[in-house]
Amino acid sequence: MSDPLGSTAALRRYLRDGLGLLARSALVGAALGAVLLLGLLATGESERAASTTAFALGALVFGFGTLSWSGSVLLGGSVESAQRFLDTNTDWTEADSRRAMARVAGAGLGAMLAVAVLGSVVAGL
Amino acid sequence: MVSKRFVVKRLLLLVPVLFGVASLVFAILHLAPGDPAKVIVGQRASTAQVQQVRTELGLNDPIWIQYVRFLGDAVVFDFGNSYQIARGTPVREVLVERLPVTIELALYGQVLGILFGIPLGILSAVKQDSITDHLTRVGALAGISVPIFWSGPLLILLFATSLGWLPTSGRIGTAFFLPDTWTLLGTELPLTGMVTVDTLLLGNWEAFVSAVQHLFLPAVVIGIYSMALLSRMMRSSMLEVVRQDYMRTARAKGQGAKITVLKHGLRNALIPVITVIGIQFGTLLGGAVLTETIFGIGGIGTMLVAAIGATDYPLVQGTVLTFALLFTLVNLGVDITYSYLDPRIQQ
Numbered sequence: 001m002s003d004p005l006g007s008t009a010a011l012r013r014y015l016r017d018g019l020g021l022l023a024r025s026a027l028v029g030a031a032l033g034a035v036l037l038l039g040l041l042a043t044g045e046s047e048r049a050a051s052t053t054a055f056a057l058g059a060l061v062f063g064f065g066t067l068s069w070s071g072s073v074l075l076g077g078s079v080e081s082a083q084r085f086l087d088t089n090t091d092w093t094e095a096d097s098r099r100a101m102a103r104v105a106g107a108g109l110g111a112m113l114a115v116a117v118l119g120s121v122v123a124g125l
Numbered sequence: 126m127v128s129k130r131f132v133v134k135r136l137l138l139l140v141p142v143l144f145g146v147a148s149l150v151f152a153i154l155h156l157a158p159g160d161p162a163k164v165i166v167g168q169r170a171s172t173a174q175v176q177q178v179r180t181e182l183g184l185n186d187p188i189w190i191q192y193v194r195f196l197g198d199a200v201v202f203d204f205g206n207s208y209q210i211a212r213g214t215p216v217r218e219v220l221v222e223r224l225p226v227t228i229e230l231a232l233y234g235q236v237l238g239i240l241f242g243i244p245l246g247i248l249s250a251v252k253q254d255s256i257t258d259h260l261t262r263v264g265a266l267a268g269i270s271v272p273i274f275w276s277g278p279l280l281i282l283l284f285a286t287s288l289g290w291l292p293t294s295g296r297i298g299t300a301f302f303l304p305d306t307w308t309l310l311g312t313e314l315p316l317t318g319m320v321t322v323d324t325l326l327l328g329n330w331e332a333f334v335s336a337v338q339h340l341f342l343p344a345v346v347i348g349i350y351s352m353a354l355l356s357r358m359m360r361s362s363m364l365e366v367v368r369q370d371y372m373r374t375a376r377a378k379g380q381g382a383k384i385t386v387l388k389h390g391l392r393n394a395l396i397p398v399i400t401v402i403g404i405q406f407g408t409l410l411g412g413a414v415l416t417e418t419i420f421g422i423g424g425i426g427t428m429l430v431a432a433i434g435a436t437d438y439p440l441v442q443g444t445v446l447t448f449a450l451l452f453t454l455v456n457l458g459v460d461i462t463y464s465y466l467d468p469r470i471q472q
Contacts, residue, residue, distance in 0.1 A: 048187075055188045056155040063148030070141040116189040123187070 018102065025103040029110025033058050037115050041122070051119035058111030065105025072097040135460055139453050146449040147199055150442050151192055159436040161208045182208065195442065204443035209435040210428060216443035220425065224447065225318030226296070227424035230416060231409040233321075233344035238351025239402065245352070246359020246398075250367065251386060261356060268353025273412055277346045277419035284342060291342055294421035296320050298335040303327065343420045347412050351405050358401050362394040369393075396463050403459030407452045 004014035033054055040050035076094025083090060162178040163170070179185045183194070198204060204216035211219045249261040285293040297303070297320050306313045307326045316323040321340060324333035366372065367390055375385045414426030425444055432440040 052155055052188045055192070056152045059148045059152035059192065060156070063145045063150075063152055065145075066141050066148065067145030070138050070145060074135075074138055112189070112192075116187070119187060119189070 021099060021102055022106040022109075025106030026110030026113070029058070029061070029107030030114035031110075032107065033111030033114035034118055036111070037118055037122075047119070047122050051115055051122070054115040055112055055119070058108050058115055060108070062105055062108025062112060065101050065103075065108050069098060069101035069105055072101055131464060132457075132461060135457050139450075139457070142453050143446065143449060144196075147196060147442070147446055148192075150445045151195055154436070154438055154441060155188060155191075157436065161436040161438060164209055164435050164437075199442070199446060204446075205439040207432070207440045208437045210432045210437045210440055216439045219428070219440065220443060220447055222318065223423065223425040223428055226422060227410065227413045227417065227426055228451070229319040229321065230340070230343055230347060230413050230422065230424060231406065233340055234347030234351055234409050234412070234416075235402070235406060237344055237348030238355050238405070241348075242352040242355030243359050243395075243398065246356040247363055247386065247391070247394075249356065249360040250363035251382075253364065258360075261360070265353040265356045265360075268349045269357070271349065273346055273350075273415045274419065276349060277343075277416060280342050280346060281419070292339050294339075296336065296339050296422055297324075297332060298339070301329070301332040301335060303329075303332070343416045343422060346419070347409055347416045350412065351409060354401065354405065355398060358398050359394065362397050363390060366390045366394040392466055396467050399459055399463045399466070403456040406455045407448075410448055410452070 004011050036057065037050055037054040040053055041047065045053070072094055076097055079092065080094055083092065160175070160179075162175045162182065162184060166174050166178050176185070183191060186194075202217065206213050206215050207219060245261050245265070249258045252258050281293050284291045292298070301324075303316065303320070303323055304327070306315055307323070308314070316326065320336040321333060324330075324336050363386075367386065372385055372390060375389050376382065380388075410426075413424060414430060416422070417424040417426045418430075429441065429444045431437075432444065
């Protein structure tokens with residue numbers, strides 16, 4: 001992939017691709033977050049306890065994704081070099097790992113947003 | 126020369142790292158069982174009293190409001206007041222008071238590890254398969270295998286109880302009292318909180334000796350693992366380097382064995398070792414928790430464990446984020462150092 005800081009067009013394409021990937025995974029996460037919240041409510045949990053658990057789980061996934069994304073960016077190059085050096089050929093790449101972790105973070109963020117919105121609606125009823 | 130772009134990229138990456146850590150800590154604390162309000166008012170308090178404390182602490186707000194408030198406060202490094210462990214003291218003040226104690230301990234442990242681990246590793250590699258090599262390897266293996274909770278009490282038994290050479294616990298002798306400030310050119314400045322540095326700043330030599338005596342055993346206990354790991358790493362790294370063509374060429378051109386190893390070998394063999402030193406710093410901070418407990422040193426580690434037990438959200442969040450910040454900054458320093466040693470890493 002070309003260097004995103006190489007030109008304005010490359011940066012625009014990089015941001016569009018990245019935001020699209022985040023938005024798609026956030027939608028999936030939002031659906032999962034909503035299902036989790038409604039599921040917890042259905043099991044008899046109070047509105048506060050259910051939204052706290054669902055939101056915290058979303059934050060856990062988001063935190064894990066963000067931290068792992070940074071880890072991929074920081075260490076991915078070194079891991080690729082080590083693989084080349086050791087001739088291991090596992091097909092693991094920094095770009096793949098970064099995208100996967102962005103998806104995880106996006107899903108967590110989506111779940112957090114969905115729980116916040118749905119939780120506010122449920123609390124208002 | 127280290128490029129600005131490399132440093133800026135590394136600095137920018139600190140933001141998502143800290144953001145991720147903040148989210149993880151917040152999530153784990155809120156998923157863990159226990160109510161901080163109940164810990165504060167006691168188990169016999171009425172529901173109304175518990176609810177009142179929860180409202181005062183903002184724990185009755187929806188969790189997403191608490192999350193946004195926590196992130197906003199964390200940006201300006203304000204974690205609020207400790208609920209229980211530090212009795213309402215601002216977390217920032219607790220960190221300023223306690224963190225230097227833990228950092229001092231971890232730093233001395235690291236220094237001991239580097240001072241002994243790297244030369245032992247070089248010696249072991251240069252004298253491969255000799256008695257020195259075997260002894261160093263066995264020593265390193267023992268150092269990695271021995272846990273702190275075992276080596277700590279054993280060293281206390283030997284050097285403090287049996288031989289009486291060193292004190293058993295504390296940071297400085299009870300005869301010494303350190304003020305809060307020191308004077309430089311007529312200006313009063315706050316002390317660092319690190320006893321060995323403070324006693325030197327105050328020019329109190331006897332107190333400095335006492336502080337070093339008190340710190341010696343804890344630093345050795347915490348440094349043993351670091352020393353063992355670094356010597357193992359240094360040995361394997363150096364063994365790989367001494368077989369390189371450029372080392373043979375240097376020797377063939379008439380350069381002495383010692384100079385070849387120290388001038389050409391050491392710099393290249395140090396690259397992986399320096400990476401480990403950075404990662405080790407986090408382990409040392411974690412190890413400081415046990416060491417502080419064994420040697421009765423009132424650092425942040427023991428306080429963090431107590432804060433987790435008491436679900437003291439602000440103190441746990443503040444301490445863990447500070448640890449994460451320290452760890453990432455040390456690793457940034459490591460990145461810059463090894464990119465200086467091998468400029469290809471910046472590519």
